[in-house]
Each structure stands twice: as structure tokens, then as C-alpha cells.
Amino acid sequence: MKRLAGLLLGLTLSAVAHAGAQREEPLADKVRTALAASVTDMAPPRPSFESIEDRLAYLRWLGAMSERLKKRKSEHALRVEFLEAVWYESKRAGLEPALVLGLIQVESGFRKYAISSAGARGYMQVMPFWTRSIGNGDAGALFHMQTNLRFGCVILRHYLDLEKGDLFLALGRYNGSRGRAEYPSAVFANRRQWLGEEPTLAASRGAPGT
Secondary structure, X not given: OHXXXXXXXXXXXXXXXXXXXXXXXXXXXXXXXXXXXXXXXXXXXXXEEOOHHHHHHHHHHHHHHHHHXXXXXXXXXXXXXXXXXXXXXXXXXXXXXXXXXXXXXXXOOOOOOOXXXXXXXXXXXXXXXXXXXXXXXXXXXXXXXXXXXHHHHHHXXXXXXXXXXXXXXXXXXXXXXXXXXXXXXXHHHHHHHHOOOOOOOOEEOOOOOO
């Protein structure tokens, strides 16, 4: 029994993330309503495209990113499902997929069940208070892949709007370290690893929201 408890403790600690966390701040009613509307529609991440060229560019991106992610996610089907969701939620929020991949790499190391010392959860290390502020209050849902990516992208988009497009400051807010360079620099460095075959797409996302 003790051996099993020790194993479970080891697994829990191995999933702990060491990034910072968003800080809870008052939201204007209009902002809260808009953010809540942005996280409610959880349609499957199935994009549609305006042209065959756009679709082919997306498939090339998917193949290239899958190859780069293979060491962290060995199962092909799960890897592709994850990347499809990252692309969809990034584009839905008006973010660059490579940026979101870089953020995930820094925040959780692509671990679905990562938990930070501050209590942030999942791939994008979303703080549970967000589920109370703009969701249904179910913090456990943050371990669901698409839910976590949806919240993370919507929150980063909110911070980017709040900082009037200043990505450095927006990333600092996301991490709870606004004004310090360590976290944005780390995300930017990892973002560069995911660039290369990042397509410029005129895609119809198949879901409301920008």
C-alpha cells in the first residue's frame, strides 16, 4: 500500500508545472459577458477552408508540427487531435498557432494534467477562478483538452486586447509576471521552434468568434 501511495505521489509531482499563473482581476460586466460567450461553444475543432490551397497548407502544417511533437506525444492519433485543436482554438481567438504552441511548451511541457504550485491546470495552465468568472464553475473541465485550449486562447486574447496589442505585456499578464522579461522571452524562443511551415490561411473556422 505504501509502495502504491509513493508511486501515485511521484506521478503527481511529475505532472507539476513550474510556470506562474494569471491573477484574478475584476471584470467589467460587458467584458465578462463577452468572454463567457467566447468559451461556451465547444463544437469539434473541424475547420473549413476557402480554397484547396488553404487546406493543403493546413495539412502541410499539421504534418510538420506532428513530426516536431513526436518526442513529446508518441501516439499519432492523439498528437494530430491535439494539433487540430491547437490550430482551431488559436485561429478562433485570432492568435498564431506557433505562439500558442510556444506558450504550452513553457507552461506545461505539453502535459495534459500538469498542475502548477499556484493551482493552474492543464496544457495552458489556466487558473480555476476563470471557470467561476466566465464558465460553469467546473474547474475539473480544465483537464479536458479542448476546454483548456479554449480558455487559454480566450484569456490570452483578452490580455492582448487589454494591452492594446502589446504581446510582451499580454504574455506577462498571462503568466502573472507583467513587466518582467523572463516569461515572454521564453515563449518567444519556443515559438521560433514551431515556426517554419506556419501557413497564412484565409480559413472559415466553422465556429463563431474571432
